[in-house]
Amino acid sequence: MQIEKFGTYVRLFALFSLLWGLCASGVSPVEAEPPAAKGKKTATRGDLEMVERLLAARKEYQATLEALRAYYIGSGDMERARWAEEELIQYHRINKYPFRLELVVPPPTLQGNYNIPEANELYRQAMKYKDHGYGQDFNDNQHRAELLFQQLLTNYPQSDKISDTAYQLGDIYENKPFRQYDHAAIYFERCFQWNPKTHFDARLRAARLYERYQSERGHALEIYREIITHETDPKRVEEAQRKVTELSKKK
Known part of the structure; x- marks a missing residue:
């Protein structure tokens, strides 16, 4: 019973953590600023902290599902391992938007000098x-x-x-x-x-x-x-x- 509940918590963790962070900071999702007009820069919008939390929630959600899948495989519970794998597949199929490119794209100063x-x-x-x-x-x-x-x-x-x-x-x-x-x-x-x-x-x-x-x-x-x-x-x-x-x- 506890394992089944934990599976539900994992699926909802990312959403709850993000929404809780928004509410704690006094920002309601429905009150967030509308998207900027096409072609306009958004560097001055007050969305930086929210996007950082969103990216962290995505990463935690994926890592938790991967860990859960590995745990079930190790314990021989292939049914629940399949659940975790299917949820991972659906997660990766989602078109995840960057919102703030500077947070997800490496800087122009990288130097690729080595054959690795x-x-x-x-x-x-x-x-x-x-x-x-x-x-x-x-x-x-x-x-x-x-x-x-x-x-x-x-x-x-x-x-x-x-x-x-x-x-x-x-x-x-x-x-x-x-x-x-x-x-x-x-x-x-x-x-x-x-x-x-x-x-x-x-x-x-x-x-x-x-x-x-x-x-x-x-x-x-x-x-x-x-x-x-x-x-x-x-x-x-x-x-x-x-x-x-x-x-x-x-x-």
């Missing part, structure tokens, strides 16, 4: 999942790839794979099942910030996103100009030159 075999293996595993499958299998594989790429950045921030990893994350976040364009744009930026000589079209894809979805034409213009001065691919340079002309007229 463990990081290389994580990258290889992630690429086995990325863009493979159909329907729900495709979506699940994108989530699996995302988790592995994020694990690489967390565990091996000095790996020479971080730039390529940032590009792959940008591609994942731009497309289904995520469609998180601000998240994608900043990872494309990290790709060429961490490796200015990257062979990927990260600058072009970042500029397109800032222009089309984030309404940050000034920043897009800066990146288009950087393409002209840093890249040699004729098609990329041609598009960048055309965009510089168009956006300069709109200023």
Whole structure:
């Protein structure tokens, strides 16, 4: 009986802890500020503490389910182990929004100077999942790839794979099942910030996103100009030159 109750507590822990924190600070979820208008920065909103608690609750919820699954496997209770595993799968399928990018995206100052075999293996595993499958299998594989790429950045921030990893994350976040364009744009930026000589079209894809979805034409213009001065691919340079002309007229 106690074990069954504990399973219920685990499932509700993250939500209760977050809501309790909001109430304790005098902020009601229904009274929270509405989302900022598209394309506007949100760095001055009073949401920082709430988002930090949300991220901590997510991490604790996942870790508790993983520990519970391991406990049941160790004790031979495969039925409850399956429950925990199924709940973990559903948790990972949720489209979790970043809310504050500076809290979830590594800084542009990382330097990936080392060939680390463990990081290389994580990258290889992630690429086995990325863009493979159909329907729900495709979506699940994108989530699996995302988790592995994020694990690489967390565990091996000095790996020479971080730039390529940032590009792959940008591609994942731009497309289904995520469609998180601000998240994608900043990872494309990290790709060429961490490796200015990257062979990927990260600058072009970042500029397109800032222009089309984030309404940050000034920043897009800066990146288009950087393409002209840093890249040699004729098609990329041609598009960048055309965009510089168009956006300069709109200023």
